[in-house]
Amino acid sequence: MDSERGNTDGENADRGTTGRDSSANTHQSLHRAAAILRTFTEAEPQRSVSDIARQLDLHKSTVSRILAALADDGLVWQNARTGRYALGLGLVELAGVALGQIDVRAASMPHIERLASTLGETVTVAVLRADEAVTVAHAASPHSVRHVSWIGRRIPLATTATGRVFLAARAGTRRSGAGDGSATDREERMARELSLVRRRGYAIEIDEFEPGGAGVAVPIHDAAGSVVAAIGVHGPIERFGAEERLAAIPMLHEAARDIALELGSRKEASA
Amino acid sequence: MDSERGNTDGENADRGTTGRDSSANTHQSLHRAAAILRTFTEAEPQRSVSDIARQLDLHKSTVSRILAALADDGLVWQNARTGRYALGLGLVELAGVALGQIDVRAASMPHIERLASTLGETVTVAVLRADEAVTVAHAASPHSVRHVSWIGRRIPLATTATGRVFLAARAGTRRSGAGDGSATDREERMARELSLVRRRGYAIEIDEFEPGGAGVAVPIHDAAGSVVAAIGVHGPIERFGAEERLAAIPMLHEAARDIALELGSRKEASA
DNA sequence: CGACGTGGTTGCACCCTGTGCGACAGGAGC
DNA sequence: GCTCCTGTCGCACAGGGTGCAACCACGTCG
Numbered sequence: 119m120d121s122e123r124g125n126t127d128g129e130n131a132d133r134g135t136t137g138r139d140s141s142a143n144t145h146q147s148l149h150r151a152a153a154i155l156r157t158f159t160e161a162e163p164q165r166s167v168s169d170i171a172r173q174l175d176l177h178k179s180t181v182s183r184i185l186a187a188l189a190d191d192g193l194v195w196q197n198a199r200t201g202r203y204a205l206g207l208g209l210v211e212l213a214g215v216a217l218g219q220i221d222v223r224a225a226s227m228p229h230i231e232r233l234a235s236t237l238g239e240t241v242t243v244a245v246l247r248a249d250e251a252v253t254v255a256h257a258a259s260p261h262s263v264r265h266v267s268w269i270g271r272r273i274p275l276a277t278t279a280t281g282r283v284f285l286a287a288r289a290g291t292r293r294s295g296a297g298d299g300s301a302t303d304r305e306e307r308m309a310r311e312l313s314l315v316r317r318r319g320y321a322i323e324i325d326e327f328e329p330g331g332a333g334v335a336v337p338i339h340d341a342a343g344s345v346v347a348a349i350g351v352h353g354p355i356e357r358f359g360a361e362e363r364l365a366a367i368p369m370l371h372e373a374a375r376d377i378a379l380e381l382g383s384r385k386e387a388s389a
Numbered sequence: 390m391d392s393e394r395g396n397t398d399g400e401n402a403d404r405g406t407t408g409r410d411s412s413a414n415t416h417q418s419l420h421r422a423a424a425i426l427r428t429f430t431e432a433e434p435q436r437s438v439s440d441i442a443r444q445l446d447l448h449k450s451t452v453s454r455i456l457a458a459l460a461d462d463g464l465v466w467q468n469a470r471t472g473r474y475a476l477g478l479g480l481v482e483l484a485g486v487a488l489g490q491i492d493v494r495a496a497s498m499p500h501i502e503r504l505a506s507t508l509g510e511t512v513t514v515a516v517l518r519a520d521e522a523v524t525v526a527h528a529a530s531p532h533s534v535r536h537v538s539w540i541g542r543r544i545p546l547a548t549t550a551t552g553r554v555f556l557a558a559r560a561g562t563r564r565s566g567a568g569d570g571s572a573t574d575r576e577e578r579m580a581r582e583l584s585l586v587r588r589r590g591y592a593i594e595i596d597e598f599e600p601g602g603a604g605v606a607v608p609i610h611d612a613a614g615s616v617v618a619a620i621g622v623h624g625p626i627e628r629f630g631a632e633e634r635l636a637a638i639p640m641l642h643e644a645a646r647d648i649a650l651e652l653g654s655r656k657e658a659s660a
Numbered sequence: 661c662g663a664c665g666t667g668g669t670t671g672c673a674c675c676c677t678g679t680g681c682g683a684c685a686g687g688a689g690c
Numbered sequence: 691g692c693t694c695c696t697g698t699c700g701c702a703c704a705g706g707g708t709g710c711a712a713c714c715a716c717g718t719c720g
Contacts, residue, residue, distance in 0.1 A: 145458035146677070147418055147707060152462035155483055163490045167668055177709055182668060184707095187416035191423035192519065201668055201715095205487035207518045210525065212426055213484030214541020216476035219434050227529070247478045248463065254481065258498070269540070270485020417706065418678060438697055448680055453697060455678095472697055 150176065151184050155193070155205065164202045213270065220245060222338060222347045223254045225380040229373040230257040230349065237366055239353035242267050243338070245346065246284045250274060259353070266328065267352070276308070279323035279335035280350045286315035287337060287345035320367050330355055334363045336370040341382040349374050421447065422455050426464070426476065435473045484541065491516060493609060493618045494526045496651040500644040501528040501620065508637055510624035513538050514609070516617065517555045521545060525618070538623070547579070550594035550606035551621045557586035558608060558616035591638050601626055605634045607641045612653040620645055 157170050171181045185203050188194045192208030217223055223243065230241040234257035242256040251273040258267070275281035289312045315321040320336045327333075335350030351358070351366050428441050442452040456474050459465045463479030488494055494514065501512040505528035513527040522544040529538070546552035560583045586592040591607045598604075606621030622629070622637050 144677070145418060145454065147416060148422055148455065148458045149462060151419055151422075152459075152464060152479075158483070158486050160486055160489050163486055168666085178668075179670080179710080180708060182670090183416065184419065186669085187419045188423075191420060193423060196668095204490050205483055207487065207516070207523045207525075208423075209480060209487045210484045210523055210541040211543055212429070212476055212541070213481045214524075214539050215429050215431055215434055216478065216480045217541070218431050218539065219475050245478070252478045252481055253485075254478075268485050268489065270481040270483070270488070272482055415706080439695085449697075450681080450699080451679060453699090457698085467697095 147184065150174070150180070151188060154181060154184055155188070155209075158203075158205050164197065164200075164204045166202050217254060217269070220254050222377065222381060225377045226255050226338075226347070226349065226373075227257075229377055230255060233257070233351065233366075233369060233373055234259050236369070237351055237362070239351050239358055239362075239366075240267055241349065241351050242280070243347055243349050244273055244280050245348075251278075251281055251284060251348070254347070266331070274327065277323070277326045278350075279321040279333040279352075280348045282312060282315055282321040282323070283335045283337045283348040283350075284345060286312040286321065289313075289316075319371065322363060325355060328352075332358050332363065334366055334370065336367070336374050338374045338381075339378050341378075346381070347377075349377070418455065421445070421451070422459060425452060425455055426459070426480075429474075429476050435468065435471075435475045437473050488525060488540070491525050493648065493652060496648045497526050497609075497618070497620065497644075498528075500648055501526060504528070504622065504640060504644055505530050507640070508622055508633070510622050510629055510633075510637075511538055512620065512622050513551070514618055514620050515544055515551050516619075522549075522552055522555060522619070530624075545598065548594070548597045549621075550592040550604045550623075551619045553583060553586055553592040553594070554606045554608045554619040554621075555616065557583040557592065560584075560587075590642065593634065596626060599623075603629050603634065605637055605641065607638070607645050609645045609652075610649050612649075617652070618648075620648070 153174055154170055157173055158165055167182045167185060168178055170176075170185075171178045174181070185194055185196070189196055189203070189206070192206050194203050195206045196203050222245065226243045230243060234241045238259045240256060240258050242253050244251040244253045253267055253269055253271040253273065256267045256269060273280055275285050285308075289309070320334055323331075323333045323335075325332065331352060332355045333350050333352035335348045337345040338347040338349055340346045349370055351363075351370065353362075424445055425441055428444055429436055438453045438456060439449055441447075441456075442449045445452070456465055456467070460467055460474070460477070463477050465474050466477045467474050493516065497514045501514060505512045509530045511527065511529050513524050515522040515524050524538055524540055524542045524544065527538045527540060544551055546556050556579075560580070591605055594602075594604045594606075596603065602623060603626045604621050604623035606619045608616040609618040609620055611617045620641055622634075622641065624633075
């Protein structure tokens with residue numbers, strides 16, 4: 119019951135990762151708290167202590183105490199009736215400050231609202247973070263009843279138009295064609311797709327990320343020319359078909375250019 | 390720029406314990422991490438390690454290490470050029486899940502957007518949390534250029550229409566008139582004001598919270614009749630005067646009633 | 661009813677982990 | 691050169707976090 123029992127974190131065998139795994143074995147309680155917070159998802163927004171403990175392979179008491187501490191700080195709250203926990207409004211407050219930092223968000227707001235009402239579909243702006251994108255602004259169309267997007271939603275890179283905009287940019291900076299010839303068919307197809315995205319300046323997604331959904335996205339550049347965000351339109355295939363998608367592209371490009379100009383002009387402060 | 394009273398609750402002279410939290414000596418690192426996160430504000434969204442250390446009366450190295458751990462989890466990120474830290478997108482993701490829990494938010498969205506375009510002013514929905522309210526949904530008017538509100542913004546209770554809606558409801562449940570006669574003039578005036586709010590069903594704010602700003606707010610009730618949220622309209626005094634405010638009230642009431650009905654009908658799931 | 665299942669919390673002892681201290685590297689200003 | 695910032699890192703100590711198990715509350719079933 120020595121260390122092998124203690125940090126049964128399971129997958130911390132990756133200490134070969136470059137450099138910054140420095141905090142692998144430090145601040146264990148903090149990382150556990152963050153992991154606990156991350157177990158709350160849209161699909162399961164209220165979770166029980168035991169459940170989390172099982173998922174993370176931690177002891178019940180550990181999870182209970184960490185959650186109690188987080189509740190003290192308002193980051194989670196406990197349903198008095200069921201004893202289960204949920205994420206708290208303290209996180210919303212902090213996220214408000216975090217979003218205030220994303221200046222592309224403020225610059226985009228008027229444009230995406232105009233686009234949403236013109237196109238009648240949901241328009242979103244996302245930025246890159248590690249190996250996913252995060253929605254930082256969105257405008258729902260009036261007649262799209264259910265909102266399938268929300269601020270803070272995580273967007274996979276490979277299967278979405280928005281994500282591929284980022285992948286294309288990343289591949290572009292990495293001299294994409296430097297392959298060693300061992301690319302699989304899937305990789306090769308993706309590489310060609312990304313090359314196409316780069317040439318045409320937009321990416322399309324049809325029935326991939328969400329069943330029955332389609333979308334188009336274009337990059338937003340900063341003053342230096344690198345892709346800092348992506349703006350996209352999404353809707354159900356039957357309503358947002360090939361014709362509508364093609365019609366949306368020039369409008370997206372125009373909005374992206376306007377946003378970029380606005381970003382360039384307010385280039386200050388955020389050192 | 391505002392009084393910002395909630396910031397860090399003042400200075401904690403005694404080191405070690407962070408003062409107000411009940412769990413004094415448990416999970417010190419977690420509470421310190423939360424306190425560090427809370428030092429980031431709209432007014433100062435990027436902060437240096439030394440600065441935070443001074444404010445919280447912690448050692449530089451302690452703050453540095455905690456921030457490094459938080460950065461590993463994506464809750465903060467470090468500006469590589471300046472070395473300063475800012476809140477990260479991980480918080481936005483978590484807040485997205487937290488907001489999904491607030492069902493009054495989803496129920497309000499279509500109504501507040503309609504109201505915002507009809508009234509031409511910003512409409513917000515807020516819920517109560519400890520001794521402040523938090524904005525959980527907002528719709529900006531098309532021609533209100535600068536957005537003075539944002540999701541996650543903290544709203545003081547005493548000096549805003551929205552806040553007084555909550556205070557009135559709280560006082561109502563507490564048998565407000567049970568005073569011992571020692572009320573000051575200020576308290577008495579506030580009590581009368583709240584009583585008025587309760588009778589009329591709305592609260593008004595003029596040039597209090599924000600200079601030159603005015604607003605009206607009404608409560609949103611749940612199935613049990615308790616006030617779960619408030620919906621309000623805000624605008625500059627010269628554009629949103631007495632006439633406009635009075636005209637807005639019935640529309641707010643109607644929206645609040647519709648939202649309440651929707652809440653009642655979707656009463657399930659969140660066991 | 662009483663024994664069992666579930667769930668969350670708490671006392672206790674151990675020892676790992678977080679911390680204070682100081683030193684270090686890198687800039688900025690003079 | 692110097693001084694005064696900044697943020698990070700090594701080290702040693704002890705304080706805080708953890709595992710374990712007992713405990714309490716609640717439902718359910720025999």
